[in-house]
Amino acid sequence: MQKIGLFIPCYIDAFFPKVGIATLELLEKCAQNVEYPMAQTCCGQPLANVGCHSDAAEAEALFVRHFARYDAIVVPSGSCAHHVRERFDAIPQTEEVCHVRSHIYELIEFLHDILEVQAFPWAEFPHKVGIHNGCSTLRSLRTASMSELGEPFFSKPQALLSRVKGISFVTPHRPDECCGFGGTFSITEEAVSIRMGLDKVQDYYKAGAEYIVSADSSCLMHQQGCAEHAGVPIRFIHIAEILNGAQA
Amino acid sequence: MKRSTPVNHAKAAEKFMKDTAHARFHDKRLWDLRQKRDQQMHLLPEWQELRTLASQIKEHTLAHLPEYLEQFEANALKNGVHVHWATDAAEHNRIVGEILEKHGVRTLIKSKSMVTEECEMAPYLTQCDVQVIETDLGERIQQLDNQMPSHIVVPAVHKLASDVAKLFAQHYHTAPDDDDPHSLAWAQRLAARPVILSADAGMTGVNFAVAETGSFVVCTNEGNADLSATVPKLHIATLGIEKLIPRMADLGVFIRLLSRSALGSPITQYTTHFRAPQKGSEMHVVLVDNGRSHRLGMEEFWTSLKCIRCGACMNTCPVYRRSGGLSYGAVYSGPIGVIIDPTFNERKYSTLPFASTMNGSCTHVCPVKINIHEQIYQWRGVLANHHELPFVKREIMRMVGKILGRPKLYRAMVQGAETTLNVLPRFLLYRTMNPWGKNRTLPRPVQQTFHAWYKEHRVKKNRNT
Numbered sequence: 001m002q003k004i005g006l007f008i009p010c011y012i013d014a015f016f017p018k019v020g021i022a023t024l025e026l027l028e029k030c031a032q033n034v035e036y037p038m039a040q041t042c043c044g045q046p047l048a049n050v051g052c053h054s055d056a057a058e059a060e061a062l063f064v065r066h067f068a069r070y071d072a073i074v075v076p077s078g079s080c081a082h083h084v085r086e087r088f089d090a091i092p093q094t095e096e097v098c099h100v101r102s103h104i105y106e107l108i109e110f111l112h113d114i115l116e117v118q119a120f121p122w123a124e125f126p127h128k129v130g131i132h133n134g135c136s137t138l139r140s141l142r143t144a145s146m147s148e149l150g151e152p153f154f155s156k157p158q159a160l161l162s163r164v165k166g167i168s169f170v171t172p173h174r175p176d177e178c179c180g181f182g183g184t185f186s187i188t189e190e191a192v193s194i195r196m197g198l199d200k201v202q203d204y205y206k207a208g209a210e211y212i213v214s215a216d217s218s219c220l221m222h223q224q225g226c227a228e229h230a231g232v233p234i235r236f237i238h239i240a241e242i243l244n245g246a247q248a
Numbered sequence: 249m250k251r252s253t254p255v256n257h258a259k260a261a262e263k264f265m266k267d268t269a270h271a272r273f274h275d276k277r278l279w280d281l282r283q284k285r286d287q288q289m290h291l292l293p294e295w296q297e298l299r300t301l302a303s304q305i306k307e308h309t310l311a312h313l314p315e316y317l318e319q320f321e322a323n324a325l326k327n328g329v330h331v332h333w334a335t336d337a338a339e340h341n342r343i344v345g346e347i348l349e350k351h352g353v354r355t356l357i358k359s360k361s362m363v364t365e366e367c368e369m370a371p372y373l374t375q376c377d378v379q380v381i382e383t384d385l386g387e388r389i390q391q392l393d394n395q396m397p398s399h400i401v402v403p404a405v406h407k408l409a410s411d412v413a414k415l416f417a418q419h420y421h422t423a424p425d426d427d428d429p430h431s432l433a434w435a436q437r438l439a440a441r442p443v444i445l446s447a448d449a450g451m452t453g454v455n456f457a458v459a460e461t462g463s464f465v466v467c468t469n470e471g472n473a474d475l476s477a478t479v480p481k482l483h484i485a486t487l488g489i490e491k492l493i494p495r496m497a498d499l500g501v502f503i504r505l506l507s508r509s510a511l512g513s514p515i516t517q518y519t520t521h522f523r524a525p526q527k528g529s530e531m532h533v534v535l536v537d538n539g540r541s542h543r544l545g546m547e548e549f550w551t552s553l554k555c556i557r558c559g560a561c562m563n564t565c566p567v568y569r570r571s572g573g574l575s576y577g578a579v580y581s582g583p584i585g586v587i588i589d590p591t592f593n594e595r596k597y598s599t600l601p602f603a604s605t606m607n608g609s610c611t612h613v614c615p616v617k618i619n620i621h622e623q624i625y626q627w628r629g630v631l632a633n634h635h636e637l638p639f640v641k642r643e644i645m646r647m648v649g650k651i652l653g654r655p656k657l658y659r660a661m662v663q664g665a666e667t668t669l670n671v672l673p674r675f676l677l678y679r680t681m682n683p684w685g686k687n688r689t690l691p692r693p694v695q696q697t698f699h700a701w702y703k704e705h706r707v708k709k710n711r712n713t
């Protein structure tokens with residue numbers, strides 16, 4: 001049986017442990033053999049995104065040391081999966097590194113493309129949700145069609161969620177608009193970041209969403225911060241939690 | 249040489265957004281353009297094919313630029329056009345100044361040209377006692393207001409009609425509260441016509457220069473370029489050397505993409521081909537390098553020269569739409585500006601690659617398929633290597649890198665503090681968390697990290713069984 005390495009990014013570990021738990025439980029419910037390597041730290045993305053990619057060499061080496069032994073690596077975060085797959089090159093590209101890079105999956109991809117999960121009989125979520133795709137999930141991992149290209153509609157997160165009992169979807173005016181998190185951007189460009197976040201949550205709220213659901217916790221953390229501060233009554237949930245049977 | 253201070257995009261953006269009416273309007277207006285562009289895209293089933301073709305033609309041309317430039321020059325000379333070469337902005341301005349002096353020009357009418365903005369030609373010519381008057385409406389508005397264009401296609405897009413009314417009232421003595429767009433356009437027309445008719449020389453930019461014919465094409469919506477070029481006896485066209493395309497047959501690909509991408513209209517009102525001077529007139533072409541051949545040699549960034557200046561990347565950019573073009577403090581703003589401005593002055597524009605969430609929308613609307621957001625990412629790396637990082641300290645990042653490579657140390661930092669909440673992102677990402685919490689609530693503290701939960705529920709359990 002294939003062995004899966006679970007990668008839980010730093011901010012999920014620290015701020016949203018229940019997203020990590022839901023991911024693990026969900027994979028187990030899908031009959032997967034999952035392990036969380038205890039000595040993992042971070043993929044180094046925060047360093048690379050501020051230009052200091054070479055400083056991430058040790059983090060990358062450590063990552064490979066702990067994850068190379070798995071048949072697949074699953075992470076409930078699009079930007080981390082994207083970073084490892086596309087940009088993980090601060091260290092020499094050994095066979096192990098290449099294995100890690102080509103076998104890392106964002107959770108939705110893994111469930112939709114690899115496991116092809118057809119039903120979540122344990123899940124029920126009788127709420128109107130708006131789906132937010134993080135930008136690297138949308139435009140690099142391509143888990144959904146993007147409006148820029150004019151391609152036929154597809155959405156892997158929506159395909160999975162539509163197998164959950166009771167759920168319904170709302171469509172905001174600007175479904176592909178970035179929410180303004182952007183890592184350090186959220187700090188160095190505070191004003192623009194918050195404006196973007198607020199516009200985003202209001203767009204969902206006006207479309208009638210009770211929840212914003214996403215495969216990207218960092219976007220949710222930012223949006224939730226903006227919504228709560230401005231008093232926009234909308235709730236936030238990671239897609240792993242719904243698929244794992246969270247009740248709201 | 250004096251070290252320039254980096255542009256403070258964040259501060260300028262905040263200022264722009266304080267004026268909610270303007271900020272809202274700006275975002276909406278540009279988003280409308282993006283949507284119109286989408287509609288045009290949906291009407292053309294071959295859209296992606298066109299983009300690929302346009303990208304290939306440009307890449308081919310850039311790879312053979314010297315040959316095509318010489319071919320263009322030879323053919324233009326044959327057509328009776330004077331051809332000049334300018335290595336940099338100063339040479340460009342000097343060449344233009346000399347042509348004007350030779351003809352005793354006192355008034356120059358000009359239609360939109362980003363190269364002349366880039367070369368800061370207008371102030372130079374003013375010093376030489378030549379009056380430069382913009383004929384493009386948006387450009388003229390910006391000129392009267394003493395501002396740079398805030399957008400490469402719609403230069404005054406950040407202004408409301410009421411701003412223009414006030415500006416025109418000052419300069420044209422119109423009614424300050426008459427902000428009807430038609431009366432404003434009419435006021436500009438009345439003011440511009442006599443100037444156009446009496447000007448000594450006209451100047452235009454160039455959208456495409458065709459090597460095989462030595463001719464060039466100018467696309468506008470107001471017809472002002474045509475007037476600038478044909479009414480006076482002297483026409484100077486100035487262009488960056490990347491404007492070349494090999495054949496007339498290639499032109500259609502770009503014409504089909506340009507206005508659809510820019511404004512969501514199938515074509516500009518005027519697509520004018522210039523080949524030779526009219527009888528009794530002179531036509532000059534100035535080919536400007538100004539850093540372009542250097543950029544062509546930059547492995548990660550040379551494809552930015554494919555740009556056809558349609559502005560689609562700006563219209564779609566969520567940051568640009570919120571912050572306004574002037575916040576970039578550069579001639580080129582928005583995503584394309586972010587990746588080319590640092591080639592003009594790395595320190596001054598070192599902040600710009602950070603004025604982006606790298607969301608990638610720009611890349612996918614770009615009609616010539618420039619990987620803009622990837623280049624933004626690459627620029628951050630280049631700036632770090634050149635010690636021009638504006639926001640983070642390299643030493644701190646080195647330290648973070650070390651911690652991330654050492655699980656025990658890392659765990660100690662995460663676990664050790666019940667303040668996981670504050671410590672983690674602070675040491676990982678930010679010098680300070682303060683700006684996070686000003687207008688955004690912080691995530692709630694948690695009882696147990698995932699790591700600790702796993703240890704308790706999985707590791708221990710396994711040991712017990």
Ligand code: SF4
Pocket residue numbers: 554555556557558559560561562584610613614615616617618620
């Ligand atoms: S980079 Fe692309 S989208 Fe932006 S102005 Fe240039 S051609 Fe247009």
